[in-house]
Each structure stands twice: as C-alpha cells, then as structure tokens.
Amino acid sequence: MDYNLLIGGSAGQGIDTLVTLLEKVLQRSSYYLFSNKDYMSRVRGGHNFSQIRFGTKTVHGHKNALDVIVAFDEKTVTEHLPRLKKGGKVVLDHSLKEDVKIPEGQSIYLPLKEGAKDLGNPKVFSVVLLGALINALDLDLKIGKKVIENTFEDKILEVNHKALIKGFEMDLESWNLEKPENTDQRIKINSNQGIALGALAAGVTLYSAYPMTPSTSIMDFLAANQKKAKIVVEQAEDEIAAINLAIGASYAGIRAMTGTSGGGFSLMTEALGLAAITETPLVVANVQRPGPATGFPTRTEQSDLSFILTASHGEIPRMVTSIRTGEEAFYKTANAFNLSEKYQTLVILLNDQYLADANQTIKPYDFSKVSIERHIAEEKDLPEGDYQRYRFTEEGISPRIIPGKIPGKTLLADSDEHNENGNITESAEMRIKMMDKRMKKLKALEKEVEEPWFMGTDNPEILLVGWGSTYGTLRETVEILQEEGHSIGALSFGDVYPLPKKTLEEKTKGAKKVINVEQNYTGQLAKLIRQETGITFDHSILKYDGRQIALEELIESVKEVL
Amino acid sequence: MDQKNIFDCSEEKAWCPGCGNHGLLEGIKQTLQELGKEPHEVVVASGIGQAAKLPHYINANGFNGLHGRSIPPALGIKIANRELTVIIHSGDGDSYGEGGNHFLHNVRRNVDISHFVHDNQIYGLTKGQASPTTRQGHVTGIQTEGVHLQPFNPIATAISLGCGFVARTFMGDKEHMVETMKAAVNHRGYALVDIFQPCVVFNKINTFKWYKDHVYKLEEDYDPTDKIAAFQKSLEFDDGIPIGIIYKEEKPAFLDTIEFLKDEKPLVDRDLDPKNAEMFMDEFY
Numbered sequence: 147m148d149y150n151l152l153i154g155g156s157a158g159q160g161i162d163t164l165v166t167l168l169e170k171v172l173q174r175s176s177y178y179l180f181s182n183k184d185y186m187s188r189v190r191g192g193h194n195f196s197q198i199r200f201g202t203k204t205v206h207g208h209k210n211a212l213d214v215i216v217a218f219d220e221k222t223v224t225e226h227l228p229r230l231k232k233g234g235k236v237v238l239d240h241s242l243k244e245d246v247k248i249p250e251g252q253s254i255y256l257p258l259k260e261g262a263k264d265l266g267n268p269k270v271f272s273v274v275l276l277g278a279l280i281n282a283l284d285l286d287l288k289i290g291k292k293v294i295e296n297t298f299e300d301k302i303l304e305v306n307h308k309a310l311i312k313g314f315e316m317d318l319e320s321w322n323l324e325k326p327e328n329t330d331q332r333i334k335i336n337s338n339q340g341i342a343l344g345a346l347a348a349g350v351t352l353y354s355a356y357p358m359t360p361s362t363s364i365m366d367f368l369a370a371n372q373k374k375a376k377i378v379v380e381q382a383e384d385e386i387a388a389i390n391l392a393i394g395a396s397y398a399g400i401r402a403m404t405g406t407s408g409g410g411f412s413l414m415t416e417a418l419g420l421a422a423i424t425e426t427p428l429v430v431a432n433v434q435r436p437g438p439a440t441g442f443p444t445r446t447e448q449s450d451l452s453f454i455l456t457a458s459h460g461e462i463p464r465m466v467t468s469i470r471t472g473e474e475a476f477y478k479t480a481n482a483f484n485l486s487e488k489y490q491t492l493v494i495l496l497n498d499q500y501l502a503d504a505n506q507t508i509k510p511y512d513f514s515k516v517s518i519e520r521h522i523a524e525e526k527d528l529p530e531g532d533y534q535r536y537r538f539t540e541e542g543i544s545p546r547i548i549p550g551k552i553p554g555k556t557l558l559a560d561s562d563e564h565n566e567n568g569n570i571t572e573s574a575e576m577r578i579k580m581m582d583k584r585m586k587k588l589k590a591l592e593k594e595v596e597e598p599w600f601m602g603t604d605n606p607e608i609l610l611v612g613w614g615s616t617y618g619t620l621r622e623t624v625e626i627l628q629e630e631g632h633s634i635g636a637l638s639f640g641d642v643y644p645l646p647k648k649t650l651e652e653k654t655k656g657a658k659k660v661i662n663v664e665q666n667y668t669g670q671l672a673k674l675i676r677q678e679t680g681i682t683f684d685h686s687i688l689k690y691d692g693r694q695i696a697l698e699e700l701i702e703s704v705k706e707v708l
Numbered sequence: 709m710d711q712k713n714i715f716d717c718s719e720e721k722a723w724c725p726g727c728g729n730h731g732l733l734e735g736i737k738q739t740l741q742e743l744g745k746e747p748h749e750v751v752v753a754s755g756i757g758q759a760a761k762l763p764h765y766i767n768a769n770g771f772n773g774l775h776g777r778s779i780p781p782a783l784g785i786k787i788a789n790r791e792l793t794v795i796i797h798s799g800d801g802d803s804y805g806e807g808g809n810h811f812l813h814n815v816r817r818n819v820d821i822s823h824f825v826h827d828n829q830i831y832g833l834t835k836g837q838a839s840p841t842t843r844q845g846h847v848t849g850i851q852t853e854g855v856h857l858q859p860f861n862p863i864a865t866a867i868s869l870g871c872g873f874v875a876r877t878f879m880g881d882k883e884h885m886v887e888t889m890k891a892a893v894n895h896r897g898y899a900l901v902d903i904f905q906p907c908v909v910f911n912k913i914n915t916f917k918w919y920k921d922h923v924y925k926l927e928e929d930y931d932p933t934d935k936i937a938a939f940q941k942s943l944e945f946d947d948g949i950p951i952g953i954i955y956k957e958e959k960p961a962f963l964d965t966i967e968f969l970k971d972e973k974p975l976v977d978r979d980l981d982p983k984n985a986e987m988f989m990d991e992f993y
C-alpha cells in the first residue's frame with residue numbers, strides 16, 4: 147500500500163502544524179513515510195504545500211499522483227486537482243464550497259472553521275482537521291491524543307484536545323487503508339537534522355554559521371540543544387567569519403563545523419584554501435538551492451557540484467560527499483569528522499533543499515556504530531627538539547599537535563607557502579614538496595571513498611546514474627521498470643570526490659545506454675565522470691526548475707529515451 | 709637588547725631595516741616575558757601584511773591566516789581553549805579595511821583576546837596604497853590626487869561600539885607600549901590597541917619623527933572610565949594625539965556570558981563519546 151496526501155494553503159494558515167501532527171500520528175501508527183515540502187520565500191501568504199507519502203513498506207521519494215488533497219484555500223484545489231487520482235478526494239472547509247469546482251463525489255466539505263470558532267479559538271482549525279483525517283484514515287484516536295499532549299501545554303492543550311475530538315466526531319467515511327505489519331520502532335527525521343545529530347555524535351563542539359535557507363535547520367537543531375550538549379553555536383557576522391572561526395577552533399583542537407547554502411559557500415571559498423594549506427581538519431556542509439546569486443531561496447537543485455570541486459583558488463585536496471538519505475546523513479557526517487582529522491583535510495557534505503526538508507521514517511541511528519578517531523599526536527610520538535607542524539613523513543601526514551598541551555612545543559600554521567616549520571618560504575624546491583605532500587591526500591582518500599549504490603538488473607542494458615537526493619526516485623523507477631520487463635539498473639553516488647570508479651566502470655561496460663539524471667543544467671556529475679574516466683553518457687535527464695523530479699516524471703523521461 | 713627572552717626566535721625577519729615592526733616585536737616579547745607567560749600557552753594570530761608576519765618571528769604558537777581574517781580564527785582558538793593567551797598582530801588595512809566587519813562585530817562579541825594593530829597608516833606589503841587610517845590629502849601611487857575618503861577612526865569606533873578596552877600607543881615609546889600591551893593582555897575581554905608603527909619606505913608623512921612630535925601621554929588625572937570624555941579624546945588627532953588607555957570598562961567576556969559554559973573546563977579538554985549524544989534523538993521517535 148502506498149498513499150499520497152497533499153496538504154496546501156498559504157503561509158501562516160497552519161498547514162505546517164497539521165503536517166507535523168499528522169506525520170507524527172502516521173509514524174506512531176507504524177506507517178513508513180516520506181514527506182517533502184514546497185514553499186515560497188515568504189512568511190505570510192503565497193502558496194505552500196507538503197506532500198506526505200506513506201505506506202506499509204519503505205517509501206523512498208515523492209510521487210505526483212495524489213490520493214487526497216487537503217486544501218486550506220481555493221488555490222490549493224486549482225493548483226493540484228489535475229494530479230488527483232480517479233476516485234481521489236479533496237477535503238476542505240464548508241466555506242470554500244462556492245469558490246471551487248470539484249468533480250462529483252470527490253469533495254468532502256467539513257465545518258472546520260465553524261468547529262474551531264465554537265471552541266473559541268480559530269487557530270485550532272488544523273487540529274479539527276487532524277481529528278477528521280484520523281478518523282478517515284482509520285488511525286487510533288489515542289495516538290492522536292498522545293501527539294497533541296506532546297505538542298501543546300495547559301489551556302492550549304485543553305482546547306486542542308477538544309478540537310481533535312470535534313474533528314474525529316465529524317465521522318468521515320473510512321478510506322479503508324491497509325494496516326502496517328512491521329511495527330519496528332522508527333524515527334522520523336530530515337537529512338539536515340541527521341547531519342546535526344551526526345555532528346553531535348562525532349563530538350562537534352563549535353558550529354559557526356550565518357543563516358541561509360535551506361541550511362539553517364542544521365544550526366536550528368544544534369542551537370536548540372546547545373545548552374544540554376554544552377557546545378557553542380555561534381551566529382557569525384558573515385560566512386567568511388563563520389568558516390574562519392571554525393578553522394581557528396579546529397586548529398586549537400576541538401571538532402568544529404560550518405554550514406551554509408551556495409551564496410554563503412561562495413563567500414567561504416578563500417578560507418577553504420586556508421584550511422587546505424594550513425592542513426587544518428574541517429567539515430563544511432553546503433545545502434544546495436538553485437543559484438546563481440540569490441536564485442530560488444526555498445527550492446532545490448544539485449548545481450553546486452562543479453563549483454565545489456574546484457572552489458578555492460590554487461589546487462587543494464578535498465573530499466566531497468553527497469547525502470542520499472536521512473539515514474546516511476548521520477553516519478556520513480560523523481565519518482566526515484574522522485576523515486578530516488585522519489588526513490588533516492577538508493570534507494564537504496553536499497545536501498539540497500529537497501532532502502533537507504524531507505521527513506523520512508528510518509531505523510533509529512545506532513550511536514554505537516560511531517567512533518571518534520582524533521589522530522592528535524602526543525609528546526611521545528614526536529621527535530626531540532622543535533616541533534615541526536609540516537614535517538615530511540613516510541605516510542605523508544605530519545603529526546599534528548594542538549596548541550597549549552605540550553610544554554616546550556609550539557606550532558605555527560601558515561597560509562603562505564611554508565617550510566616544515568610553518569615559516570614562509572619562497573623556495574621552488576620546498577613548494578614542490580609541500581604541494582606534493584598536500585595533493586597526495588587525494589590518493590589516500592581514493593581508498594576511503596565508498597562505491598556508489600547499485601540497484602536493478604545485474605548487467606543492465608540501460609544504466610541510470612545520479613547522485614545525492616535523487617537516490618530514492620532512481621531506486622523506485624528502476625523497480626517499476628524492471629517489473630515492466632526492462633533490463634535496467636541505476637548507480638547512485640554518495641561520495642563523489644575523489645570519484646569512486648570501480649563499480650562505475652563495471653556497470654557501464656555492458657550497458658547499451660548510459661543516462662545521467664541530475665537536478666542541474668549542465669550535467670555536472672556526468673562532466674566529472676567524463677573528466678575522471680573518459681566515460682560518456684548517451685542521454686541526460688536534467689531538471690533545473692527548482693522542483694525535485696517525481697517518480698512518474700523520471701519514469702516517463704526514461705521511457706522517452708528507451 | 710635585554711637578557712635573552714624565551715620568546716626570541718631565530719627566523720630571519722623580512723622587514724626593512726628601520727621599520728617600526730622591529731621595535732613592536734621586541735615590545736610584545738618583553739610584555740609576554742614580563743607577564744610570566746610560556747611560549748606554549750600563547751597563540752599569536754594574524755592576517756596578511758607586513759605586520760601580520762609577526763607570528764613567524766616569535767617563539768609561540770602561531771596562526772598566520774588570510775588577509776583581513778585575523779580575528780575569526782583567533783576567536784575560534786580562544787573559544788576552543790580559554791586557557792590560552794590569544795593575541796592578534798595585524799595591520800591597519802587588515803584589521804580595519806578588509807577585516808572591518810569582523811572588527812565591528814567582535815567588539816560586540818567581546819571574546820577575551822588582545823588585538824594589536826600595527827597602524828602605519830598605509831598598506832606596506834602591497835607597496836604604499838592608502839589604508840583606512842591614511843589621512844585625507846595623502847598622495848600615493850593610487851590616490852594620485854590625495855586620499856578623498858575621510859579617515860577611519862578606530863578609537864572612536866571601538867568606544868562607540870562599547871569596547872571594554874581601547875588604547876593607543878607608539879612603538880617609539882617602548883615603556884609606554886609595553887605597559888599598554890600588558891594592560892590589554894590582562895583585560896578580560898576584547899582589548900584593542902592601535903599602535904603607531906612607522907613605515908619607513910611607504911609613508912613619508914607619518915614618520916617616526918612625525919609620531920614623536922604628535923603624540924602626547926594622557927594626563928595623570930585622566931579617567932578612562934568616563935565614556936563621554938573618552939569619546940572626546942578619541943576625536944583628537946591633528947593637534948596632538950593622545951596615547952594611553954583611552955577607555956576601559958569591565959564587562960563579561962563572551963565565554964562568561966554563556967551560562968552553561970561558565971564553570972566548564974576548556975572545550976578542548978572534553979572527553980568525546982558518541983553515546984552522550986544519543987538523547988538528542990529522542991524527539992524524533
């Protein structure tokens with residue numbers, strides 16, 4: 147079973163409240179869900195909606211075809227009615243009856259406003275609606291009550307309780323949904339929260355950032371927990387300060403991180419080079435939105451990959467990894483800290499608005515799977531005499547100490563080209579040695595990167611290739627087309643740089659058609675693959691309208707090129 | 709030179725002979741020695757410029773970062789380990805021009821660091837362009853008709869933003885400079901010291917002699933806690949420039965304002981354990 151419900155209205159009408167509460171009820175009723183948000187860059191008015199797709203098995207992405215539209219206004223109906231399935235329903239308030247045209251038998255008008263008014267608080271509208279939906283979806287009212295209790299307090303709780311009952315008693319006819327069998331406990335989380343939790347697990351002690359949608363929710367979550375975690379979450383005066391602050395903190399020995407979106411990342415580029423040449427470990431998250439400049443602040447795109455691969459003047463080693471699911475957001479972030487310290491290097495996490503705002507039910511994170519590996523040298527590891535921060539060693543990584551810990555030992559980090567002591571040098575020979583030492587980290591990182599996930603027919607004729615947030619939709623597309631008898635598979639890249647090549651080379655060899663699927667204009671992963679391996683693509687499915695490709699869209703686009 | 713200083717460093721200095729930076733370097737080494745600091749307890753942070761080369765010439769920890777970005781790493785260092793003595797040495801261009809935004813907001817943030825600005829009223833490293841503190845009319849290779857912009861007044865700016873320690877000194881008066889530096893390092897909070905440092909090559913107007921003739925020490929009975937009087941002082945320049953601690957006010961430093969960190973050991977000494985974070989997952993069930 148797989149059910150798709152859209153809730154829409156204008157900003158400030160309370161759709162977020164309903165979405166949050168309903169998602170919680172569905173989660174606690176053991177449904178798997180994936181919900182995504184489409185919202186405008188405004189605080190009031192406009193048209194916003196969320197789609198909640200839920201079912202009795204894991205749902206990996208969003209779909210277009212709707213089973214139910216819950217409309218807070220007329221616009222929601224006109225905008226989304228074309229996507230409503232035959233037999234689908236529209237739930238809305240009585241007062242909208244005059245304004246909308248809905249095919250016979252598909253509308254459910256409810257006295258929601260009236261109900262809220264009767265209770266003396268028009269704001270409880272959303273909860274009246276929740277009560278009605280709980281009934282229609284055959285969910286347990288007790289779970290609904292519990293969710294309300296966890297959300298509200300005192301007087302507000304009381305009136306919301308009444309609102310819930312009021313909606314429930316409107317007694318909608320049941321929509322006869324299948325019940326989930328698997329009742330394993332799950333968490334419901336979005337990938338930005340997963341990143342934040344991963345950072346906490348890894349021992350992040352300072353997060354400095356400047357607010358920028360859609361990255362801000364990382365900072366929100368860390369800030370909300372800063373007191374309990376006893377960490378510093380600092381809103382910097384700009385992104386340049388944010389990243390330089392994190393670099394200073396990391397130099398001094400704590401785990402530090404910064405996060406932003408494209409515009410802020412642009413401002414950070416000079417400091418990426420600083421982290422690299424000073425060999426300071428650093429984790430940076432870029433939660434992408436469509437650019438350039440201010441672009442589409444609240445929408446999605448995968449268009450910063452090419453930029454990020456070369457961001458910073460000069461040549462520097464770096465690892466770039468993209469997030470495919472809320473689950474891996476956690477583990478990847480925690481691991482990013484270990485790799486950044488092991489190789490004294492920059493690790494960039496790429497996320498995007500789609501996944502950052504998508505709630506997914508997943509297996510709870512296993513904190514015992516997270517390890518903390520600091521790679522900080524102690525006195526006994528060091529040769530006698532003056533400490534050299536950039537000493538040449540056989541393994542290529544210089545033992546790193548932190549300031550203040552070893553009497554008699556000091557370290558000098560330098561943004562100029564430097565010698566082993568960290569002192570400025572103009573020597574050609576030293577320049578070559580230092581460049582070689584830094585750039586060699588790429589070779590070591592090649593051994594660390596994870597091969598892309600493969601799904602589908604073993605040696606497929608058609609091979610789709612994507613990265614990051616398109617994973618879920620790629621996976622479902624392949625499953626459906628396989629069922630239809632096609633020989634099809636997909637590779638979904640998480641780690642993108644250094645590019646893992648083995649699986650790619652294996653799978654492309656036998657494929658008749660290789661197609662890249664990306665949320666950008668220029669096919670940035672395809673470019674990287676061509677650059678690194680010479681492999682070219684027969685077709686590209688590219689989307690750059692700020693909206694994530696839906697399951698039906700991808701299936702159709704693939705069929706067009708079959 | 710006095711007796712051997714533990715902060716001495718054998719690295720060859722790339723500054724011009726006669727440059728004010730030499731004396732300034734001796735001043736900070738003397739300051740730290742007299743304050744009883746050990747090299748490993750001190751971090752000298754800087755940006756890029758002539759002044760910003762100082763971390764290379766002192767036996768202490770150093771972080772020589774980007775042009776204009778001397779302040780943010782210094783904050784990060786102090787936040788990570790409050791036991792370190794963190795000082796910044798950077799130029800007037802680095803501190804007030806390229807890094808102006810950090811300067812403004814760090815006064816507000818009030819992290820416990822000292823910021824020593826080598827103010828030569830010129831861009832030394834890039835060969836003599838105007839800096840924010842270059843006076844109007846000063847002719848340079850770029851400002852061929854003389855500087856049009858009004859000069860930036862770091863002292864007045866810092867006071868107006870509520871800086872808890874604002875001072876000015878001249879490297880030509882070593883005793884005064886060292887006393888001022890000591891007071892700055894001992895101040896709990898962000899301390900700004902603007903230090904006149906002649907550039908013998910690119911600033912032929914504000915020479916050693918010019919500074920010597922123009923500066924005067926604050927009167928014995930000057931009260932550095934009177935903000936209005938301090939502001940008035942900060943406006944004096946062409947007819948004599950006051951040196952000394954112009955404004956001082958005790959206020960909680962950044963880390964002391966974070967209630968839950970107040971009595972904690974330095975962040976860097978914390979034991980990290982992923983399990984400690986597991987409770988933050990609770991809200992997602």
Ligand SMILES: Cc1ncc(C[n+]2csc(CCOP(=O)(O)OP(=O)(O)O)c2C)c(N)n1
Nearest residue numbers: 756757758759775799800801802831832833
């Ligand atoms: C982003 C950036 N812009 C410009 C420069 C070039 N630059 C280096 S130092 C400097 C000015 C130095 O002036 P100041 O800070 O007053 O230091 P001084 O050399 O006078 O001590 C400039 C413009 C640079 N290194 N980085």
Ligand code: SF4
Nearest residue numbers: 724727758832907908
């Ligand atoms: S150019 Fe000026 S500031 Fe730079 S070293 Fe020479 S004298 Fe000093």
Ligand SMILES: [Mg+2]
Nearest residue numbers: 799800830832
């Ligand atoms: Mg200067």
